[in-house]
Amino acid sequence: MNFDLTEEQQMLNDSLRRFVTNEYSFEKREAIISSGAGIDRATWANFASMGLLGFTFPEDYDGLGGNAIDTMVVMENFGRGLVVEPYLATVVLAGGLIRDAGNDAQKADVLPGIASGERLLALAHSEPGARYNLSQVQTTARKDGDHFMISGQKTAVLHGGQADQLIVSARTSGGIADESGLSLFLVDAKAKGVRVDDFATHDGHRTAEISLSNVAVSADNLIGTIDEAFPVIEKAMDLGIAALCAEAVGAMEAMNATTLEYIKTRKQFGVPIGKFQVLQHRMADMFIQTEQAKTMAILAASEADSGDRACRREAISMAKTLVGQAARYVGQEGVQLHGGMGVTDEMFAAHLFKRLTLINLLFGDADHHLAQVSDNLLAASA
């Protein structure tokens, strides 16, 4: 039992902290967002040269053989600086999925490209109306000779508009919400029949609505075993949730730091407003919530790579529940303590608040994950 970062992780943490502070300024971030590109290629190349983009890939595929704790260190810092580049979409979700479920040819094709920064991927899984139910997939893949023909609609595809390749889930058998009968395919984003509508998100990221209309995909682009993709999708989402929890912790720590700075300097009634006990206690509660969330992000990262599904799922859902609640609390309170300034576009706090709010909505909000924990309790008592 120990909570210490390794020496390498500590060095990674230090260099990312420096990067976020020195090379990812508020103004620079604003410029990246307003470009509409969803990514700053120079920053991305920098990440590649730091080894970040292949961190958790095996060394045979130009990776560093890292684990979810390494991802946690990266994401905490990205949360602190509100980095908008598609790390979650490309490296954590798509890269993690190919690493865990791809065959040798697919790994050799995809992972070095991600690691070098040349290739972007996105996971196209969610569908309209499915909300947070992972098994509800109506997109179909019909076998046609040595091809599959894929048709359907995907929603909330994070950085889907920037991706060169999409990982698309589709139903190859079973009913609308059955866990069995799902399959995954690697699809060229420019393939005939793929339509991508790219949108900005409130927090400076990008999202896409993607429709697939009789998209022909060769059978060697099937990822893993046909009909048995559900556990693969679930595992990839768990890696994503662990990463989001860490990002939220970084954003909460940044919110606490910037709010603390504000209430120490903003004067009203002749004193810094931080002298008022009513604000001190709220700041203390923000701190408590953040520390608790940090603990849960560590738990999520520790279990995210685990093959013990029940343990992993419980840890992930407990973590996303408490982190989601903390993100809401710290976000709202941070804005409130900034007073009128908190609701202006020029304050970092406002941007932290927006990201924290959207993190709760992604991959299952606090209510959704609490229900998972609750249902597990019932199952355990049966």
Add this chain to the structure above:
Amino acid sequence: MDLNYTPEQEAFRAEVRQFLDENLPDDIRERVQKRLRPDKAMTERWQKILFDKGWGASTWPKEFGGTGWDPIQQIIFEEECALAGAPRQLDFGLRMVAPVIMTFGSDEQKQRFLPGILSGEDWWCQGYSEPGAGSDLASLRTSAKREGDHYIVNGQKTWTTLGQHADWIFCLVRTSTEGKPQQGISFLLIDMNTSGIEVRPIIMLDGEHEINEVYFDNVQVPAENLIGEENQGWTYAKFLLGHERTGLANVGQWKALMKRLKTVAREEQDGQRPLIENTRFRDRLAQLDAELRALELTVLRVLTDKRGPGPQASILKIRGTEIGQQLFEMLMEATGQDAIAHIPEALELDYSGPRVGSVDATPAAGDYFNMRKLSIFGGSNEIQRNIIAQLVLGL
């Protein structure tokens, strides 16, 4: 970073568990698990059993007869004890005054006082709060005037938990009115059998006698019972409160109660179904379960931090007591209207008369009422927030 216990730690856990299986008396286990009225003899018996094993003080270093266990071992021990149904050891001696004596006491004081704490022969209570000094502890007025080789103590202490059983009380007393209030306080150990001391019960809202007022009327205390230096007591007092706070997270006991609560939720009926099938209740249970998991890991994170706990310990006090209070509240709600009956005699082990509902219903509401104290004592949770604001956040 590794959240798994090492094989050595798992082996240690197995050793503790086996010891408890073999040595925790059934009547004590039953009393604790049914949440019956605590009993002085029971606490003393259990302390003696642990003492004979060499485990009397899980938090002490070896040189004073403690186990010398590291923080993880201490946590494993506490958790296993709680899950087995062992009573909580008395904090006032073991976790509060003892670290002060070890750190600031003279060699004579260590030799004189620590063995009795370890064996459980000496029952200690705490003389901090006064009617006019609660959260504002430094405003205390109980005075100690030096006369020859004695102090003459006059004043009143209050909220003295289990003071009715105590052989000794550690007191904060005023030895000077010069300077800031904190500067004139001294830390004095007082024999409760000294003439001039009177203990009067305060009955708590659950009808139980747990706390007391202690009056001092010209009480003669030998000067050798002063800890450290005169007028430096505030430093020792703060040191003690830091030790108290980490203990107040109480994770082991809360885990045992959570386990019980889940059982109660399966056993209690809600119409034609077990209560646990009631989604509204179960969701709240799940929320509390997640919060307890977070507390457990946060305690481990804080206690294994090489920089030491420091003011972060206030988080543990706040979250630990909030979660404990919610556990007792949900235990009460789980038993529903069966909890309304007040049957004090049913809190004894040999009770065989009529009761309302299950054995879990009997102590449920009383415990809930009693446990409102958690967020008030040991420095109220508002004071803890002040500490975080001032010492952690620099406000």
